Amino acid sequence: MAAGSPSAGPAVWLLLAGLALAGCASSPALHHASRLGPPVATIEVIARDWHADIALPVTALEPPLAALARRFPGASHLVIGFGDRGYWPRPTVSPLDMLRALLPGPGAILVTGLRVSPAEAFGAANVVVLPLSQAGLDQVSRFLREGLETGPDEAPRSVAPGPYPGSLFYASTRRYSFAYTCNTWSAEALRQAGIPVIVTGVLLTSQVMAQARAAAER
DSSP states (O other), X not given: OOOXXXXXXXXXXXXXXXXXXXXXXXXXXXXXXXXXXXXEEEEEEEEETTEEEEEEEGGGOOTTHHHHHTTSTTOSEEEEEEEETTTTTOSSOOHHHHHHTTSOEEEEEEEEEESSOHHHHHOGGGEEEEEEXXXXXXXXXXXXXXXXXXXXXXXXXXXXXXXXXXXXXXXXXXEEBTTBOXXXXXXXXXXXXXXXXXXXXXXSHHHHHHHHHXXXXX
């Protein structure tokens, strides 16, 4: 299964880099989550060029996410990321499409089924593994469920095939914007999981990964 990922818009992120750093400087202080307990699973943070994703082991998923995993038979992990629905699923994009991604619009969730570990798929240097308590797993699962738009049958609504075999785009209830990017979403997912990270001002992959590595060291 391919390990690559479509870019989340390099031109857009270059435009935002300075603002991202300024946003971090004024972010609220870290606080440790109250959802403590023995680890029951892991959440993995993956750097894919300009895009940060999270991954969860299929064995840790509960309904309805477990039903989603059945769309990817044989997968050991689901890699999940967020992006702009009008830009990200397109096979080719223009500079104008990149600029449009700066405007608020519907979001999309890309789900990829991996048959190997994220470290094997993306390289260990690009992955941070963090423990999850049961409470943290429940909270991040709820965050993911609430972020998936469902159809009349209450199943997540697929909107396009993914960029490679074993991946699908789903409609998201969350809106993509200048201030809420793929990397903001990943930071929020980690915070919901009980990982002490800052969400405000996070726009770049490097910001997510630096906080994930700091949390792993703690």
